[in-house]
Amino acid sequence: MYGGQKPVNQYKEADNNDHLEVALQASGIGIWDLNPIDQTVYWDERCRELYGFAKNDVVPYDQVLRYMHPDDRPRVHEAVQWALNPQSGGQYESWFRTIGASDGKVRWLHCQGKAFFNKENVAYRFAGIAQPVNITNWQSLENSSQQALIESEERFRTIVEQAPVAVALFSGPEFVITLANERILEVWGRKREQIMNRPLFEAIPEAKGQGYEAIMTNVYTTGERFVAKELPIKLERNGRLEAIYIDFVYEPYYSNDGSIIGVTVVYIEITEQVKQRQTIEASEARFRSLIEEAPVATCLFVGRDMVIEVANEVMVSYWGKDLSVIGKPFIDAVPELKGQPFLDILDKVFTTGETYTAQHMRADLEVNGILGTYYFDFTYKPLRNESGDVYAIMDMTVDVTEQVLARQKVEASEAKLRSIIATAPAAMGLFVGRDLIVEMPNKAFINIVGKGPDIVGKPLRDVMPELENQPFLQILDDVYTSGKMFQSFGSQVNIVQHGVMTRNFYNITYTPILDVHGEVYAILDIAIDVTDAIKDRQRAEEAEQALRGAIELAQLVTWSIHIPTGQFSFSERFMDWLGLSERTKPVEEAFQSMPDEYRQSSAEILAAAIEPGSRGVYENEHPIINSQTGQVRIIHAQGQVFYDTNGMPEYLSGTAQDVTEHRRVQQQLEFQVQERTEELASTNEELAATNDELANINDELAHSIQDLQRSNQNLEQFAYIASHDLQEPLRKIQSFGDILKNQYGSQIGEGVQYLERMQKAAGRMSTLIRDLLAFSRISTRQDSSRRISLNDVIKAVRTDLELSIQESGVTLQVDTLPDVLGDRSQLEQLFQNLLSNALKFRRKDVKPTIAIRSQSVKAIDLPPSIRPARLAPVYTRIDVADNGIGFDEKYVERIFQVFQRLHNRSEFAGTGIGLAICEKVVANHGGAITATSQQGRGATFILYFPAA
Known part of the structure; x- marks a missing residue:
């Protein structure tokens, strides 16, 4: 038994000749190999036995001939030489006698061999087999029946050697390998000298334990034939153990007397076929x-x-x-x-x-x-x-049932969406695909576009080409690719409606619309026109900005009382005056900042202002004490009551002005007037003769004092006057001051210093008012959005500053500048302020230079700190650089605020409004302004305008 298979088709063959076709002679075969080059012979142990040698696997060819029978030696040598001749084909066969080297015994041998030739027809190898012949007389061999048997066996041996399948003969119960052709040597992965005349399981030890011993023993002992298909066996070939598959037949081999003397085997290796079939089956x-x-x-x-x-x-x-x-x-x-x-x-x-x-x-x-x-x-x-x-x-x-049903729902939803869009009061439309094909625009959307209803089915880029220089097409593409909704409020959109460019403002929502696969296939655009609201808000902001500027200019504080709760709110400047860290306090606590003697009267004035039926006006003047520093200020406060829908007082809001200095000056002037009056009265008594002249002088002085007092009153009301009339009292202060100083300076004495200080303050105030009015005009003036040549603007500014440029000796370098959309007068004010600043803050020891350069910058390349007032894909950058005294960059934001100064008035004159005007002009034009500088190395002011 082997591998779970049983012998099949077992039978005993009657005809021995048939067995001879599939098996070899049972025993007595040796292997020899002659090297024609060095004339040495290799032979195995069996050959040594047949020649009667006890040792030496390799012997000289001459020594082999010496141990042949003398009568046979010439014939054998001749047969060997003929086999080594290429014309013989290399075939060799001979019967001869040997005389044992060790025992002198005569043996008959039958030798067969073949010579192998190289390309030059020189024999390089001659090998074959030797087996004993059971005869005692060579002369009788030719006519005996045994001769015929030997010839038959030789023919069988030739058939086996030339057989296309692997064939071997195993002799005796030990299964000695006595015949094996080249095919079976290839199957075993062995050389002939490794296995011939050796027991099978000694020559091929890895075959042990695989079941073949039992199969062969059964054939040898019972004579039953064994046939197997696809039988696996593991053999060591090419240096490693391989699993192969074979079809084979084990047949008993019989002697002349009918006894079993061996086993023949016929192998057909089918490893590749089995593996291919297994591969197919596995596949x-x-x-x-x-x-x-x-x-x-x-x-x-x-x-x-x-x-x-x-x-x-x-x-x-x-x-x-x-x-x-x-x-x-x-x-x-x-x-x-x-x-x-x-x-x-x-x-x-x-x-x-x-x-x-x-x-x-x-x-x-x-x-x-x-x-x-x-x-x-x-x-x-x-x-x-x-x-x-x-x-x-x-x-x-x-x-895909769910997807189809979902798609059907989407289609139903889309039909509903069409209905919603068509009836929506807001402008709505659908942009399909990445090309943004306009679909389902409602009437409001068509009216906004202003190109009629035939926009359906066209790309948005073709319908509204004016969007190319605006950010919306890129934003729509980002929404389509990212799938994220976009919203903006109050976005400015420039649209050509009926051939005219309009600037309107919209609340815009771009919503991605998904298909059944969750992919974006369209964008829903909802646009709500908020142009009127935005412009109203801008006007309110500009008015509020102007009011704030006036309040800042007059150095006022603001305050408010929520009457139902009694909570008092302060502006930051008021908090600084009071030394507070909280913006709100109860009214009772706020009154703690007053001296005790003023609290009761102030509370009464407050109660009277909010009394139902009153005018709702609050006005009071009293001292306040800083809770941190103890500094005392005199403030003049005014307010107005505001009522709720029920007519009940809800808020009392107002302003307050620090009049401490005014009161001090007034008191000093009154004291000095009193002194001078007393002196004049004494002089009148002593100099009666000149009484009339002095009386006239005294009258003029009294009139001058009255004028001065009226000027002081004008100063007290300064914060509440926001028109050109502010200039008139200032001019009177300056002119009356000149009269007092020129005509009565000797009599006033030290009072002249106060007059001079007053005149300087009035001059600064006049300059402040002019700058504030300029700032206010900049804030309220509307942008006409005309194309302005910056080259023409710079040319006009150079003309205005021609004298300053000549006096300073400045070198002015100006690149060719682009056009911008804006207001020419505002742009001239902008560059005049920047150039005046550069001339003012020049270094004394260095020749001044100013350079104006321009370049184009994409919106995505703007620095993070730059936030233009209007979105645009491309901006024009203008640099105004000087080599003046510069400033510390930590103050870069401060310098563009109103009234902010980095230098004392004694060093550089100015009001601190010039750069604030610059910032406002740039913002009016949709841009932004910043600066870079190092102290002592000049400054560069950088302006960004939307590209024209």
Whole structure:
């Protein structure tokens, strides 16, 4: 027994000649190998025994000849020499006698061999076998029956050697290898000298334990033939243990007397065929496993009857059946498909051999006993055999019922969306695809575009080409690619309506619309026109800014009382005056900042202001004490009551002015007037003669004092006057001061210093008012948005500053500058302020230079700190650089604020409004301004304008 198989077709062969065709002689074979070059002979142990040698595997050829019978030696040598001649074909065969080297015994040998030649027809090897011949007389051999037997065996041996299959003969119960052709040596992976005349399981030890001993022993002892197919065996070949497969026959080998003397074997190695079949079977198993375990519904229909050969559970569940459908025709397994297109499609694929693919195909299937409608994506792929004929169809199906139903819902939703868009009061439209094809615009949207209803089906870029230089097309593309909604409020959009460019403001929402696969396929645009609201707000902001500027100019504070709660709120400057860290306090606590003697009267004035039926006006003047420093200020406060919808007082809001200095100056002037009056009265008594003249002087002085007092009163009301009338009292202060100083300076004495200080303050105030009015005009003036040449602007400014430029000796370098959209007068004010600053803050020891350069900057390349007032894809950058005294960059934001100064008035004159005007002009033009500098190394002011 071996490998779970039993011998088959066992029988005993009657005819011994048939056995001779498949086996070799049982025993007595030796192997020899002659090297024609060095004339040495290698032989195995059996050959040594036949020649009677006890040792030496390698001997000289001459020594071999010496141990042959003298009568046979010439004939053998001649046969060897002829075999070494290329004309002989290398074949060698000879019968001869040997005389044992060790025992002197005469033995008959039969030798066969073959010579091998190189390309030059020189023999390089001569090898063969030797076996004993059981005869005692050579002369009688030619006519004896034994001679015929030997010739028959030789023919058999030749047949075995030339057989196309592997053949061997194993002699005796030890299965000595006495005959083996080259094919079986290849199967075993051995050389002939390694295995000949050796027991099989000694020559091939790895064959032990694989069941062959029992098989061969059974053949040898019973004479039963053994045939096996695809029997595995492990043999050591090429230095490693290999598993091979063989078809083989073990036959008993008989002697002349009918006894078994050995076993013959015929091998046919079929390893490659078995492995190929196993590979195919494994591939088929993998294919079946792939189908059965595939996450996608998969099955195989075989033949024109579409027999279900294999189907995975997913596919069977789609059909609403179980695995019992396998092996049935498709129509029998799923009968409800009759009358539906699938069977006809399968038949066409089988006939034409063309793959068929469908999407969202409807199928009515009975699942769980209920006939329902389902939708599938599927592919019918034909499979061909080796002849190229279609023998089966593979079906791969995906259930898309949910997606189809979802798509249907989307289509219904889209119809609803169309209705909503059409009736919406806001401007709405749909931009389809990445090209933003305009679809479903409602009337409000068409009116905004201003190009009529034929915009449907056209790309937005073609419908509104004016958007190319605005950010909206890029924003829409970002929404389409990212799938994220975009919202903006009060965005400025420049639109050509009926041939005219308009600037309007909209609240915009771009919402991505998804298809059934969750992919963006369109963008819903909702635009609400807020132009009027934005412009109203801008006007309110400008008015508020002007008011704040006036308040700042007059150095006022603001305050408010919420009457129902009694909470007092302060501006930051008021908090600084009071030394507070909180913006709100109860009124009672706020009154703690007053001296005790003022609290009661102030409370009464407050109560009177909010009393129902009163004018609702509050006015009071009193001292305040800083809670941190103890500094005392005198403030003049005014306020107005505001009422709720029920007519009840809700807020009392107002301002306060620090009049401490005014009161001090007033008191000093009054004191000095009193002194001078007393002195003049004494002088009048002493100089009666000149009484009339002094009386006239005194009258003039009194009038001057009255004028001065009126000027002081004008100063007290300065914060409440926001028009050109502020200049008039200032001019009077300066002129009356000149009169007092020129005509009565000697009499006033030290009071002249106060007059001079007053005049300087009035001069600064006048300058402040002029700058404030300029700032106010900049804030309130509307942008005409005309194309302005900056080259012309710089030319005009150079003309205005020609004298200053000549006096300073400045070198002015100006690049060719682009045009911008804006107001010419504002732009001239902007560059005049910047150039005046550069001239003012020049270094005394260095020749001043000013350079004006320009370049184009994309919006995405703007520095993070730059926030232009208007969105644009491209900006024009203008640099105004000087080599003056510069400033510390930590003050870069401060310098553009109103009244902010980095230097004392004694060093550089100015009001601190010039750069604030610059910032406002740039903002009016939709841009931004910043600066870079180092102390002592100049400054560069950088302006960004939307490209024209």
